[in-house]
Amino acid sequence: GAVVSQHPSWVICKSGTSVKIECRSLDFQATTMFWYRQFPKQSLMLMATSNEGSKATYEQGVEKDKFLINHASLTLSTLTVTSAHPEDSSFYICSARDWGLSTDTQYFGPGTRLTVL
Amino acid sequence: QQQVKQSPQSLIVQKGGISIINCAYENTAFDYFPWYQQFPGKGPALLIAIRPDVSEKKEGRFTISFNKSAKQFSLHIMDSQPGDSATYFCAASSYNQGGKLIFGQGTELSVKP
Numbered sequence: 559g560a561v562v563s564q565h566p567s568w569v570i571c572k573s574g575t576s577v578k579i580e581c582r583s584l585d586f587q588a589t590t591m592f593w594y595r596q597f598p599k600q601s602l603m604l605m606a607t608s609n610e611g612s613k614a615t616y617e618q619g620v621e622k623d624k625f626l627i628n629h630a631s632l633t634l635s636t637l638t639v640t641s642a643h644p645e646d647s648s649f650y651i652c653s654a655r656d657w658g659l660s661t662d663t664q665y666f667g668p669g670t671r672l673t674v675l
Numbered sequence: 676q677q678q679v680k681q682s683p684q685s686l687i688v689q690k691g692g693i694s695i696i697n698c699a700y701e702n703t704a705f706d707y708f709p710w711y712q713q714f715p716g717k718g719p720a721l722l723i724a725i726r727p728d729v730s731e732k733k734e735g736r737f738t739i740s741f742n743k744s745a746k747q748f749s750l751h752i753m754d755s756q757p758g759d760s761a762t763y764f765c766a767a768s769s770y771n772q773g774g775k776l777i778f779g780q781g782t783e784l785s786v787k788p
Contacts, residue, residue, distance in 0.1 A: 564718075590774065601764060601778045602719070651718050655774050662707055662770050666718040 560586050562654045564667035571642055572675055579637045579670045581652030587632035588654035592664065593625070596649045608635045642674045677702055679767050681779025688786050694752040696782045698765035701746065705767040709776070710739065710750045713762045722763070723750070755786045 561584040571577050581591055589610045594602040606627050607615045614627035624646075626638040635654075639646055651669040655662070681698045688694045698708075706727055711719035725732045725739040725748065732739045738751040752759055765779040 562718075592775070599783075601781050604775065607773060607775060649716075653776075657770070657774060662768075662774055663721065663724070664709070664768075664774065664776055665721065666711070669716070669718045671716070 560584075560654070560656050560663075560665045562652065562665045562667040564652055564670050566670060567668060568671040568673075570673045570675065573643055574641055576638055576640045577642055577672060579639075579650055579652075579672075581635045581637070581654070581667050583633045583654040583656075583665070586654070586656050588635075588656065589632060590655040590657070591629060591635040592653045592655070593627060593635075593637050594651045594653070596651060596669075598649075602651065605637075639672065642672070644674045647672055647674045677777050679765060679777050679779045681765050681782060683782060684780065685783045686785070688755045688784065690755065690757060690786055690788050692755050692786075694755045694759070694784055694786070695749060696763055696765070696784075697747065697749045698767075698779050699745075699747045700767050700777075702767070702769070702777075703746070704769040704772060705777075706770055707768045707774075708739070708741065708748050709766050709768075710737075711764045711766065713764065713781075719764060752784075755784075757786045757788050760784055760786050 563582045565580045591608040593605045608629040610629045616622045629635040653664040653666045709724035710722045712722045713719040736753045741748045766776040768776045
């Protein structure tokens with residue numbers, strides 16, 4: 559299957575700082591990427607849909623000014639958690655959509671563990 | 676209408692047994708039904724997926740059964756192994772609605788040796 563990478567795999571930061579997480583599709587071009595958040599023992603919660611060259615679409619209840627998403631190329635989307643607070647500590651996972659005439663599959667990255675002190 | 680309901684929440688199976696996880700959906704626009712396997716601290720990995728034009732798909736020990744009229748689909752893991760112990764998520768999406776995946780609540784599978 560296709561490969562999606564995330565960087566960093568884990569990050570610890572102080573309250574009030576900003577953290578950037580990168581999501582890359584390594585062997586296919588992804589016009590659409592998705593960002594999820596997952597709490598322990600829970601399902602994945604979709605935060606936003608990232609479309610290359612346009613503004614991200616955020617799910618209800620997700621603060622777009624806090625979670626900045628940029629999809630500047632067909633293989634890279636970034637999520638920046640601005641002014642992070644301890645309640646932002648979570649497991650963040652991205653996925654990239656590989657779709658065309660005969661396929662429509664989402665491949666997930668390995669996730670980024672964010673801990674805000 | 677966007678929900679996908681998954682059961683059971685947890686499942687314990689003996690090695691060599693059959694693991695069965697069920698999902699139900701409401702949105703008839705859904706046209707893609709994948710199953711993902713997730714190990715602790717890792718991202719979900721695509722296991723197997725089905726589209727509504729077939730009623731069953733098998734890949735190795737993993738089989739999806741799909742019942743369009745009942746709006747239900749299930750994952751069967753044959754000859755379950757301890758290495759299958761993980762959390763399994765069903766999901767559904769619609770191509771025409773941007774491919775956004777709606778996930779079930781997850782099933783924590785434990786296969787005992």
